[in-house]
Amino acid sequence: MACAFCAIIEGTSPASIIYRDEIVIAFMTIHPSSPGECTVIPIAHVDHFTDVEDGTAERIMRVAQRIGRRMREVFQPQRVGMVVHGYGVACLALLTAPS
Template identity: 60%
Template sequence: MNDLSNCVFCRIVAGSEPASVIFEDDRLIAFMGIRPIRPGECMVIPKRHIDHFTDIDDETSQRIILVAQHIGRRIREVFKPQRVGMIVHGYGVPHAHLILVPQHDPYDITSARLAYLENGGISFGMKNLPFTDRVILDKHAQLLRIDNGSIR
């Protein structure tokens, strides 16, 4: 059962939270990240609330990778990054998700843009990453949209 009160991804699945959707079927939804490292960053999640990625059943995890491959190819066509990284780190939102990051240099995947100086040391966090306007996210989602029928 999805816990709509505590999980922003479950609220997106339910339609009570906005999202710039790239792909959706009966098991998955893919949408743009609201604080991307680079334009085109997005994620693929199971619709069912699952906290740990390793708890996703094999069939659904295979589907996530397949959908991510198709979206990754669109990211390469549209945003022209050198690479498209895929990350499962398990933090941020406690709902399993695979993040796709357009990489324009080798440090994008290690999130160099998350580093900042604080109290004489290097810290990491999202405080310096701006939120992206919904109009831009919707435009990027439209550019990356893939046809549900094209994925078997």
Template identity: 45%
Template sequence: MTIARRCVFCQIVAGNEPASLVYEDDTIMAFPSLRQVRPGELMVIPREHIDEFCDVPDDLASHMVVVANRLSRALRKVFTPKRMGLVVHGFGVPHAHLIVLPQHEPSDIVSGRHAYVESGEIKYSEEHLPIWSRGQLDDIAAQIREALDAA
């Protein structure tokens, strides 16, 4: 099985998996995360399968950050967080992605809501966050698109 067939982000790009699109152009897409650390958390991905963000060509990485900044301003209008964060952590889906995160607490940037203690050791897993319904994600995406259009 090819990487693109195994990669959920490549499947979204191909139209084989659903996503509540907030932004798209010829090179990138942005959509809400299935497991939201905070409402409005977005993934910005290149359409091309690139495993790690450090391998994204500079011009594409720059474009992703510029779009993430625009999305951050829209998210700030919709969700009124204390701060906006951009995260590239390298884990999760093996396809380069930039996370745009409305922050209400300092630990949001390190996904503190993912933390749990097991046998006295702090561990992290998104499995502790609920999967949002397609309807919830569509509603969030619509609010963000409206704020983007108003900017």
């Protein structure tokens, strides 16, 4: 199943990628709710959060946590929020944003 995020993974859609390994990819959110917002998604397409394998879910959270720690250093926000998203694009996505 192809989606806008799959195009980023395949390199056919532009994105500012900040992290990538064999399981997940993280990039700057295209339309962020706040400056610095990042999106973390699995490399293998997963439509719903409830369908993701445990190891992949752990990896998504660990990468988002590392990004959140870096956000705290760079932006010095009061909080760093995380939201599991899946509305606009039919793909599991974890948004991480300083606020």
